[in-house]
Amino acid sequence: MAEKIFSERLRAIREERNLSQHELATVSNVNRSQIAKFELGKANPTLDSLVDIAFALEVELSDLMPMFRYRDERAAG
Template sequence: MDGRTRVAWNLRQLRTERGLSQESLAVDADVDRTYVSGIERGTFNPTLDLLERLAGALSVDLVDLVNKPAGDQPPEPLRPGRRPKGSG
């Protein structure tokens, strides 16, 4: 798993664990929502400064965004799309 894929996976995992929308995270990190989406899809390559802002908005250390997920196999892809209302 390359670094961009790790960041994409970890960012989305941390965001959804906290029940945050991309919009909420974007506002807290002072970045456009479409950029958060692009990072989570692995199409955008964020700067270190932006990763630090995202980590701060998620209340995690920067390394939590770049660490290899636990286990020998890459994580299962996260389900795309919005969560149904009332879940989580």
Template sequence: MTQETRKSIGQRIRSLREQRNLTQEQLALMTGVGRSYLAKVEVGTRNPTVDFLEKIAISLDTTLGNLFENL
């Protein structure tokens, strides 16, 4: 995954998280990761696995496809 794609996905995750009024800490707990890891995913400095992205999608009540839409 390119840096640009990671940033775009991270921005989408942050946007969806904020729309649902969740903090990074809350979403991190829901997905079983640390808040700092989630923060790095949101800014695009970590390369998340498909399994993790699926957990994010489920926790945000969306689809995995929606995270990649319009990239």
């Protein structure tokens, strides 16, 4: 389930930024084929890749993986 949410969010945010997979790969230093696998839900990113992609897209990790937001809110509350 989390993989599907991540793959859908990654693709949606990338497309909102008008970036191709190749362009995202270039700015994030993550291989384009890996980005394609992430978007298809066929691979899970390492923490390093996740951070690199979030930085390149100028979003928080919780924007890519909303389950982080839930955990953060629970911890703060």
